[in-house]
Amino acid sequence: MSTDKSQRHNKRMQRHKEVVDAKIEQADIERGVVIVITGNGKGKTTSALGTLLRSLGHGHHCTLVQFIKGQWDCGETRFFADPSCSLNRNLTTFTMDTGFTWNTQDFDSDKQATEQVWQQALPFFSDPDCRLIVLDEINYMFKYKYLDINDLLQAIDNRPAQQNIIITGRGAPKALLDIADTVSKIQPVKHAFNQGIKAQEGIEW
Amino acid sequence: MSTDKSQRHNKRMQRHKEVVDAKIEQADIERGVVIVITGNGKGKTTSALGTLLRSLGHGHHCTLVQFIKGQWDCGETRFFADPSCSLNRNLTTFTMDTGFTWNTQDFDSDKQATEQVWQQALPFFSDPDCRLIVLDEINYMFKYKYLDINDLLQAIDNRPAQQNIIITGRGAPKALLDIADTVSKIQPVKHAFNQGIKAQEGIEW
Numbered sequence: 392m393s394t395d396k397s398q399r400h401n402k403r404m405q406r407h408k409e410v411v412d413a414k415i416e417q418a419d420i421e422r423g424v425v426i427v428i429t430g431n432g433k434g435k436t437t438s439a440l441g442t443l444l445r446s447l448g449h450g451h452h453c454t455l456v457q458f459i460k461g462q463w464d465c466g467e468t469r470f471f472a473d474p475s476c477s478l479n480r481n482l483t484t485f486t487m488d489t490g491f492t493w494n495t496q497d498f499d500s501d502k503q504a505t506e507q508v509w510q511q512a513l514p515f516f517s518d519p520d521c522r523l524i525v526l527d528e529i530n531y532m533f534k535y536k537y538l539d540i541n542d543l544l545q546a547i548d549n550r551p552a553q554q555n556i557i558i559t560g561r562g563a564p565k566a567l568l569d570i571a572d573t574v575s576k577i578q579p580v581k582h583a584f585n586q587g588i589k590a591q592e593g594i595e596w
Numbered sequence: 597m598s599t600d601k602s603q604r605h606n607k608r609m610q611r612h613k614e615v616v617d618a619k620i621e622q623a624d625i626e627r628g629v630v631i632v633i634t635g636n637g638k639g640k641t642t643s644a645l646g647t648l649l650r651s652l653g654h655g656h657h658c659t660l661v662q663f664i665k666g667q668w669d670c671g672e673t674r675f676f677a678d679p680s681c682s683l684n685r686n687l688t689t690f691t692m693d694t695g696f697t698w699n700t701q702d703f704d705s706d707k708q709a710t711e712q713v714w715q716q717a718l719p720f721f722s723d724p725d726c727r728l729i730v731l732d733e734i735n736y737m738f739k740y741k742y743l744d745i746n747d748l749l750q751a752i753d754n755r756p757a758q759q760n761i762i763i764t765g766r767g768a769p770k771a772l773l774d775i776a777d778t779v780s781k782i783q784p785v786k787h788a789f790n791q792g793i794k795a796q797e798g799i800e801w
Contacts, residue, residue: 400740417792424788424799428639433631434779437646438639439670443648445642446798447800448671448678466653467646473653498602522798535605535655555799558730572793574785576638583629583777587622593651593727595628 392531393507423554424572425547429530429563432577439557446555447478452521454515455484456508458528459562465596485511498535505537516546516554523555530560530567535567540564625627628727628759629777630752633737634768637782644730644762645672650762651750652683656727659720661713663733663765670801703740710742724756735765735772745769 406535424573426442428435438571455471468486471479515521532538544566547556558567584590631647633640649704651658660676673691676684692713720726737743752761763772773779789795 400703415795418794420791421796422793424793424796426638426788426799430783432648432782433637433778434633434643434780434782438643440646440649441642441644442799444645444675445671445801448673448675449798451798466650468653470649470653470683473681473683476678476682477681478675479677489615497679498605532650539741555796568785571786572788572791573638575639576783577637577639578635578779578783580670580773580780581776583631584619584623586625586777588625588627588629588777589623591619591626591629591760593654593656594631594647595650596650 415590422552423550423556425556425570426558426575427563427567427571428557428559428577428579429561429568430575430579432579433452433582435561436527438577439527439559441483442557443523443525445585450478450481450520452481452520453483453523453525454521455482455510455513455525456527456529457484458505458508458526458532459487460579464592466593475483483515501535502537502581509538513546513567515548518528519551521554522550523583524548524560525558526559527537528560529558530563533564534562540566543567544570544589616715627757628755628761629761630775631778632760632768632772632781633762633764633782634766634773634783635780635781635782635784636766637784639788640764641732641764642765643780643782644732647762648687648728648730651728652686655683655686656684657723657725658688658728658730659717659726660687660730661717661732661734662689662691662693662790663710663713663731663737671684671798672778682760688720706740707742712739714743714747720752721751721755721759724758726759728760728762731764733765735768739767745771748772749775780797 407522428438443453468547471484473479485508487504512524512526515524525541529538529543533540547570550556590596633643648658648660676687676689678684690713692709717729717731720729731748734743734748738745752775755761795801
């Protein structure tokens with residue numbers, strides 16, 4: 392690139408850096424956050440898993456609660472179950488053992504299974520050692536009335552100050568969006584599945 | 597719930613299952629996919645990392661190329677560098693060692709660093725054992741003209757049939773969106789940072 396163009400580029404980058412630095416300076420509140428990842432696009436669960444990996448990488452104690460992907464032979468389940476990995480030992484996982492609700496199709500037993508996994512997760516909301524709780528696909532539980540949104544809001548409200556919460560799933564309830572610190576909505580611009588491409592291990596599960 | 601309501605719920609779920617099953621039946625093409633995760637919301641890199649974890653969990657060989665987060669003390673870097681974890685051995689990582697471009701602000705050296713990491717990544721696009729390549733934050737490289745989009749398109753086009761590619765970063769070029777199988781756009785509904793909450797380890801890095 393010409394010296395002139397190159398210098399203009401460098402100046403633009405300098406201004407960009409100043410803007411970013413000023414924003415970093417202003418953000419000085421230190422506390423745990425509530426992140427909601429919703430929308431109909433691909434990437435909600437994987438985004439939560441990526442953040443979980445990040446937190447585990449720093450040696451944090453984390454909890455993963457999977458509400459509807461339990462029965463599948465998921466890559467993440469295999470990864471986190473690997474006993475050779477010492478960082479995995481800081482992770483506690485709970486899985487609803489009925490799998491996808493449209494495979495069981497029984498309201499009463501699904502509601503019971505949801506309540507059971509929720510009761511297992513609850514103590515972690517009052518554990519100051521637990522730095523991150525991922526509630527994967529919990530939004531379906533509110534939609535199907537297996538779980539009361541107020542129970543979650545109360546648990547979030549009473550949690551330790553440094554604890555982070557990540558909630559994934561389509562159709563996050565408004566009450567949850569209102570109290571969240573970060574909300575990302577994933578739009579499905581296009582999806583391989585709709586072009587006839589088969590779901591595959593390592594991508595979809 | 598009343599038996600009546602419960603039965604209606606079960607019937608709705610049955611219909612839902614039929615729709616899903618029919619779609620699964622139709623999707624019968626077996627090949628690797630190109631996934632683009634773009635938009636300004638939080639969750640692009642973590643989504644790619646989550647899918648990487650999933651693929652590694654199935655024992656696949658994977659390659660992670662990080663274009664701008666190299667110098668940071670990331671949780672994912674720490675996790676993947678853990679020698680105790682046997683699944684990590686299937687992962688090859690390359691990182692641009694200049695860090696964020698607005699920290700170096702030198703067009704020529706940044707372009708050189710980009711080309712170097714691209715040359716390292718290139719052989720994996722012709723390696724049939726490599727099941728997944730993640731190109732994290734590569735879109736900035738096109739924006740700043742450090743890399744030519746046609747080089748990427750050609751590598752994608754010539755890759756082994758079963759290889760998956762994930763590309764993350766704001767402002768994905770149109771030519772990339774056109775050839776992608778799956779495109780997710782992450783909208784930033786809100787972000788903790790804009791409410792003065794400090795970035796923290798395990799969430800932002």
